[in-house]
Amino acid sequence: MRGTRRWLRLLAGILVLAGLGALIVDPQGVVTAAQLTLLAAFSTARMVVAYLVALVFAIGYGYAAATRRKAAVFLLPLLDILQSIPILGFFPAALIFFVATFHGHPVGIEFAVVFLIFTSMAWNMAFGVYESLTTIPQDLEAAAAAFGLRGWLRFRYLSFPAAITKLIYNSVLSWTNGWFFLVASEVFSAGGTEFQRPGLGAYIAVAGRNGDATAILGGIGVLAAVVLALDIFLWRPLSVWSERFRMDVAAGREIPRVASPYERFRWIPRFPRARRQAAVWLRPVVAGYHRLSGRLERVYAAHPKVLIEIRRIDLAMFLVVFVIVVSTGLLGLGRMFLRPLPVDAQFLPSATALSFVRLLVAYGIAVAWTIPVAVLLGESQRASRLLAPVLELFASLPATALLPVIVGFSVFVAASFGRFGQPAQLAAILVALFSMQWYLLFNLIAGVRAIPEDLRQAARSFGLRGRTYWKRVLLPAITPSLLTGSITAWGAGWNALIVSEYIQYAGQVFEVLGLGSLLNHAVYPTPDNDLLILTIMTMIVVVLAMNKLLWRPLTRRATLRYRLEV
Amino acid sequence: MKDVTKSFFENGKEFKVLEPLRFGLAERDFVCVVGPSGCGKSTLLRIIVGLEPPTSGQVLFEGQPIRADNPQVAMVFQSFALFPWLTVQQNVELGLEAKGTHPEERQRIARKFIEAVGLTGFEDAYPRELSGGMKQRVGIARALGIEPLLLCMDEPFSSLDPLTAQNLRDEILQLWSNPDLPPRAVLMVTHAIEEAVYMADRVIVLSSRPGRMVAELSIDLPRPRNRKEPEFYGWVDEIYSLIV
Numbered sequence: 001m002r003g004t005r006r007w008l009r010l011l012a013g014i015l016v017l018a019g020l021g022a023l024i025v026d027p028q029g030v031v032t033a034a035q036l037t038l039l040a041a042f043s044t045a046r047m048v049v050a051y052l053v054a055l056v057f058a059i060g061y062g063y064a065a066a067t068r069r070k071a072a073v074f075l076l077p078l079l080d081i082l083q084s085i086p087i088l089g090f091f092p093a094a095l096i097f098f099v100a101t102f103h104g105h106p107v108g109i110e111f112a113v114v115f116l117i118f119t120s121m122a123w124n125m126a127f128g129v130y131e132s133l134t135t136i137p138q139d140l141e142a143a144a145a146a147f148g149l150r151g152w153l154r155f156r157y158l159s160f161p162a163a164i165t166k167l168i169y170n171s172v173l174s175w176t177n178g179w180f181f182l183v184a185s186e187v188f189s190a191g192g193t194e195f196q197r198p199g200l201g202a203y204i205a206v207a208g209r210n211g212d213a214t215a216i217l218g219g220i221g222v223l224a225a226v227v228l229a230l231d232i233f234l235w236r237p238l239s240v241w242s243e244r245f246r247m248d249v250a251a252g253r254e255i256p257r258v259a260s261p262y263e264r265f266r267w268i269p270r271f272p273r274a275r276r277q278a279a280v281w282l283r284p285v286v287a288g289y290h291r292l293s294g295r296l297e298r299v300y301a302a303h304p305k306v307l308i309e310i311r312r313i314d315l316a317m318f319l320v321v322f323v324i325v326v327s328t329g330l331l332g333l334g335r336m337f338l339r340p341l342p343v344d345a346q347f348l349p350s351a352t353a354l355s356f357v358r359l360l361v362a363y364g365i366a367v368a369w370t371i372p373v374a375v376l377l378g379e380s381q382r383a384s385r386l387l388a389p390v391l392e393l394f395a396s397l398p399a400t401a402l403l404p405v406i407v408g409f410s411v412f413v414a415a416s417f418g419r420f421g422q423p424a425q426l427a428a429i430l431v432a433l434f435s436m437q438w439y440l441l442f443n444l445i446a447g448v449r450a451i452p453e454d455l456r457q458a459a460r461s462f463g464l465r466g467r468t469y470w471k472r473v474l475l476p477a478i479t480p481s482l483l484t485g486s487i488t489a490w491g492a493g494w495n496a497l498i499v500s501e502y503i504q505y506a507g508q509v510f511e512v513l514g515l516g517s518l519l520n521h522a523v524y525p526t527p528d529n530d531l532l533i534l535t536i537m538t539m540i541v542v543v544l545a546m547n548k549l550l551w552r553p554l555t556r557r558a559t560l561r562y563r564l565e566v
Numbered sequence: 567m568k569d570v571t572k573s574f575f576e577n578g579k580e581f582k583v584l585e586p587l588r589f590g591l592a593e594r595d596f597v598c599v600v601g602p603s604g605c606g607k608s609t610l611l612r613i614i615v616g617l618e619p620p621t622s623g624q625v626l627f628e629g630q631p632i633r634a635d636n637p638q639v640a641m642v643f644q645s646f647a648l649f650p651w652l653t654v655q656q657n658v659e660l661g662l663e664a665k666g667t668h669p670e671e672r673q674r675i676a677r678k679f680i681e682a683v684g685l686t687g688f689e690d691a692y693p694r695e696l697s698g699g700m701k702q703r704v705g706i707a708r709a710l711g712i713e714p715l716l717l718c719m720d721e722p723f724s725s726l727d728p729l730t731a732q733n734l735r736d737e738i739l740q741l742w743s744n745p746d747l748p749p750r751a752v753l754m755v756t757h758a759i760e761e762a763v764y765m766a767d768r769v770i771v772l773s774s775r776p777g778r779m780v781a782e783l784s785i786d787l788p789r790p791r792n793r794k795e796p797e798f799y800g801w802v803d804e805i806y807s808l809i810v
Contacts, residue, residue, distance in 0.1 A: 142617050143647035147661035147712065148635035157660060161651040244692070245651045294666065 036203070036222045043186070043199040044226060046110070047178050050117035054174065057122050058167070062129025063159060071315055074322060076130070083123040084543050086494040088184060089536045091116050092523040095188060095195060109195045113185045120181040121174035128166035136162050137247060151296065161245050168242035172235050173488075176398070179227060180435070180492070183400035184499050200226070201401065208404030211506025216404045220397060227396040333533075342531040344521060347513060348538055355501070355514035356542070358425075359493040362432035366489065370441040371482075375474060378448025391441065399434035400499055406430045407505040424503075424510040431500035436489035443488070447481025448474070479562045480555075487551050494543055515539050589770060589782065591716065595751045596742065598762035601772030602809055607755040610777065611720050614753065615639050627716070637665050640709035640749070644721040646701045648693040654680065654704050655689040661712040679707040682741060699730035706738065710748055717749040721756055735765060739789070759809075763801045764791055771808050780808050 022030050065075040095112040102108030144158045183201035196202050200223050207215035377384045407427045414421030459473045501516035511517050515535055522532035591597055601607050612618045614625055616634040625632045648657050658676040680689060683703040693701055709717055723731035741747055756762055762769045763785055771780045785801055
């Protein structure tokens with residue numbers, strides 16, 4: 001313990017000296033470094049705020065959907081729709097709304113950005129909470145009831161712990177999503193104006209527009225460092241710790257015996273004296289809280305009807321809000337169709353087809369390379385040790401941050417095809433590829449690793465090798481994870497359209513016809529609300545149709561046939 | 567317990583699970599309910615502790631309708647139903663915390679019952695680190711911890727191996743014979759006839775679907791009972807013939 005702290009002090013000293021040295025040799029560089037650190041802090045702060053809001057929302061929504069059967073009738077389908085719509089499409093509308101609400105004050109933009117990140121994080125977490133609460137073993141629920149756990153105690157000892165594993169798992173996914181949208185949203189044009197907030201995303205985007213290669217790479221490097229650091233110091237320890245809250249303890253599965261997610265980071269100073277002092281100050285608050293919750297418990301116990309009444313009132317309130325929102329939406333739509341369609345609406349069918357084909361090409365490439373790589377990584381320890389860190393480093397970068405690099409690369413490649421080269425097409429497909437491929441890869445790796453060892457040994461003992469092994473063992477076994485990965489990947493792909501079909505780079509605009517570029521035309525340079533709504537609706541319809549007609553039936557069949565169960 | 571029935575409704579059709587039943591428990595009663603699988607024994611127990619409402623009839627506890635969170639009734643589960651994220655100590659303290667017992671008092675009582683079931687030294691272990699028999703000991707300590715008047719057990723030995731189950735049966739009888747320890751009455755549900763004859767003062771025999779009370783027998787064998795004695799087998803055979 002003490003040794004580590006001494007090393008830390010030494011390290012800090014060296015860093016300070018290095019900093020001073022750098023200041024003398026290259027003052028401009030130090031200023032840039034300080035500026036980048038500050039921007040990284042701004043961006044991270046936005047992520048943290050959005051995540052905390054999403055966390056509270058997810059627990060509340062998931063809990064309500066799981067415990068109130070009547071409310072669940074709307075809550076679940078609503079969540080399903082929210083989860084499948086490409087939220088970036090709504091950003092211009094949200095931005096205009098927030099900016100107007102705050103009378104053009106930059107705080108409005110901050111709200112819009114945080115709101116966008118929130119929408120990219122919240123839904124899957126809420127689903128995670130709902131799923132874990134509905135799969136609590138019946139006996140455990142009965143035990144909680146029989147031992148008198150009600151209200152807060154029941155939440156603290158039963159519902160919340162039961163949700164932790166899935167909540168953390170989904171948080172990791174949400175956090176990755178969040179970066180994608182953060183970078184996309186720090187610079188945005190809507191209603192003919194451009195909005196910008198200081199942050200790493202804005203820094204990279206501006207560097208891209210100016211074609212400043214050093215700044216692009218510097219920004220991406222810092223972003224990668226932040227993403228990886230948070231992954232190592234926050235998400236991994238939390239994931240390891242969350243395993244403790246698993247219900248299904250399959251035999252042979254090792255559950256780490258850690259009391260705290262930060263067992264490994266004991267050397268970080270914890271200021272025990274300050275914490276004790278804070279606990280003393282907070283004592284009246286805690287005591288008051290306990291008194292209040294105790295009193296509430298007694299009220300509920302004495303008048304069980306009160307709780308039922310409260311639930312009824314809040315269900316009614318929810319219904320009223322729901323009806324108002326739906327009816328205003330329908331009214332707005334009705335009014336829109338009474339007006340003549342916007343001129344650009346004629347491009348909608350071809351734009352939809354083109355965007356779809358682009359995503360399909362990107363998906364094809366992604367599947368083609370991720371399956372063999374996943375099998376290699378899943379089957380060979382050595383390959384995994386060598387390759388996994390490199391892949392994780394690449395995966396840590398949101399595709400939105402890579403935009404300038406991808407366009408630069410596309411221009412370079414397209415140039416070698418001469419007249420036939422189309423850098424904008426290539427860039428649009430590559431951005432989609434980078435948004436989709438990691439979801440496939442990491443889901444597939446998990447799928448390959450989940451193949452039971454005895455199944456593998458059985459295959460080997462029957463002499464299955466080469467093509468037969470792939471056909472009879474590997475491919476069927478990874479089908480469910482391929483589907484899960486595909487659904488997430490396509491979701492990310494639809495969102496990527498909005499940033500990939502209209503890119504500004506080095507003073508030029510790279511644009512291709514598609515739903516994404518139509519959306520851009522609907523807000524810039526002259527805003528056209530009808531076109532905006534039509535485009536978003538088309539996108540939602542396509543996404544929902546794919547989910548209902550393709551992914552849902554496929555998943556159902558796959559879970560029936562290919563589930564690995566003993 | 568008065569004229570309790572239970573039906574499930576599915577697609578407008580009624581499935582009778584339990585025919586009208588009526589029986590009572592008094593102080594120092596150890597009653598076993600036996601019956602073939604699917605006769606509604608577990609449903610009956612869930613109704614008795616108030617986890618499920620009866621379709622008709624009433625369950626009275628000291629003259630009042632029963633409620634699930636009644637701290638005078640405790641339950642032991644076949645699947646143990648321990649909270650995987652809580653230590654042995656925390657699991658045992660759980661019911662006491664819900665009762666509003668003071669933290670220090672809670673800790674003292676929990677330690678006492680952990681000791682009573684022979685798990686001293688495992689207070690900080692998590693359920694997944696324990697064997698089946700040890701898990702059920704925690705379940706029993708947790709139930710005794712709230713110092714109930716009535717202890718209900720739903721097939722408490724069914725998921726244990728035969729040797730462990732027999733040891734635990736003897737230990738429970740040992741605890742039961744100590745009048746200083748709660749509870750004042752035990753109601754156990756089981757499908758193992760021998761187990762019922764071995765442990766109970768009274769055996770209530772249910773028929774198969776829908777559950778109907780076939781007989782109520784008082785086992786007057788002296789304790790500790792010997793499974794090898796002819797009288798013991800006489801009882802087992804009688805119950806067996808009642809069920810088949």
